[in-house]
Amino acid sequence: MSHPLHVVLPAGVDDPAAPSGGNRYDREVVDRLRAGAGSRSATSGVRESTAPGTWPRPAPADREQLSWVLAEIPDRATVLIDGLVACGVPEVLEPHAARLRLVILVHLPLSDETGLSAADAAELRALERRALHLAAGVIATSSQAAAHVAAMHDLTGVHVALPGVDRAEPATPSPTGHRLLCVASLTHRKGQDLLIRALAQLTDLSWECTLVGAGPIPAHPDTGNIRFTGALAGADLEAAYANADLFVLPSRAETYGMVITEALAHALPVVATEVGGVPEALGSAPSGVPGSLVPPEDPDHLAAVLRTWLTDPDLRDRWRARARARRETLTGWDDTARQLATILEDIEKGTA
Template structure:
């Protein structure tokens, strides 16, 4: 029987901290086990997603306790804390699961971390860890292309395993299209400041927006967003209920007309897939994996509106067009429903099957790289 040791940050099941990366980790563990794998999970304690000095020691203790030759799936959030990756790769068949490709740190600390939107030491993906891994798993084709281009990783070692999608009934929508929804942690990376500025530009129109996501990842930033809503033209129009999971999140999608995203970075965008599988169009910036996840119908129609990144006026213009044009709403809803049919075929079980293939090849890949002439 195949065995994989999955090393993740502690807290991936915390309902107060939902994230695409956490959901991906949990579902893959579950589906691999259902597919016959022995999954041994190791939760590394520490101040994730912004590690303190104790995190490297905690991770070293976990990795040091694994049996020689073990196949290990390591969440990329932990990668900056890996000590001596070359020695680690000599002992273990390491598969690095990276949910996000960080952009260069030239924003003075604004952009935040890849996984959660918090700034700090998790930004970098050390080249040494990437080079040591027998295989690297990317969660979107865009992330794969960026990883091959930006880091010294041979393209043969980078594999795409996109998230799965759970089925859900189509959302009925409203005649006016004014039920706006954003599902994102309240951080700069997710662009909540951009979103609020855009919504301020359409404050004279008839709409209501719910922003569902954790408020405690960057408390100062979240407090500033709440203050802007409370004291400005968005008072009573924008709601921050905090994180939502399960039935509570399903209920938000069921009453939504359109999903709004304003992310500065996005590797895949699981909220988009969750919206589209319910036939809900998406308005989002052209960043990272957004265009790929949004996709097109067979006729070439995009099931939403893609705007320039970090451009509140462009985002406001898209919302204005959505609210003011009933024919546009009908066309985009039809496209989203067509896209829904395609996405329903992307099960988590199938995704785990692709990941299992990568894991099965990790030990042979590690052995091949140790032979002279192999890369």
């Protein structure tokens, strides 16, 4: 294609103090598109802009900045814009929708964030609907999310580009399986409070739980076997995975759950809530699921599954074997970038 791909990302996409799955996805695929993953970017290049602001509700100055960024992009160009930036400001997109080919990448529908009032959720849903109907294409990061977004906003043909994962060295299991790990921002949506309530039912057993993530630390008993590390990256995060036996993600909502495939890349079994695209991320091996899916908002059920893990060595062996097998089926970020490039090409050709 003769025109470069223009990409608009939140300004905090590279902030190590506030990592998120959406930011990680954006950076991984944009860097690979820039490097030529997929024929579309290889022939035309990538132009990246960042949008400062408290998205999806930015200050007036940040709205003006986004409008200026879009105004500087030449007519008929393709613009891939992160949904956190795009979906709350349809009035900013609207003057540019006819002359630009807007493609919105939805990581999490705005109204699916937990803790919103009914009125706030309804307002965000209406804004997102307007924004997505201005787009030439919409991309989601799981099949479940694509179906959900399409049904919620009466869209057809929402595309899917699944997150990739970097293959890692398998963790070395301990004999007792007592090392539990949760990696997620400390927010209501991620459900660390539910995990803490489940662990409170296991005081008769030996275990330790490390919670990695940025945010306010939730109330928890001062027992010494629950540890909060804050956000980790690089070698420190790798060490957390390497020194774990079981990965636990008790989220109330997830579009996909990239940390699940990151855990599986270390051959760690996973216990996670059955929400959103989590079953797609967890997947299965020929011998079965590499862990367990539990209902959301149910610390008692979660506690029962964790108790079985801690007390049943045969189950631990089965889950570990399945996690090793699932690890072999994981795809990398290059595959995600190629999927995304193909989707963008099809949108540009009008065949999507």
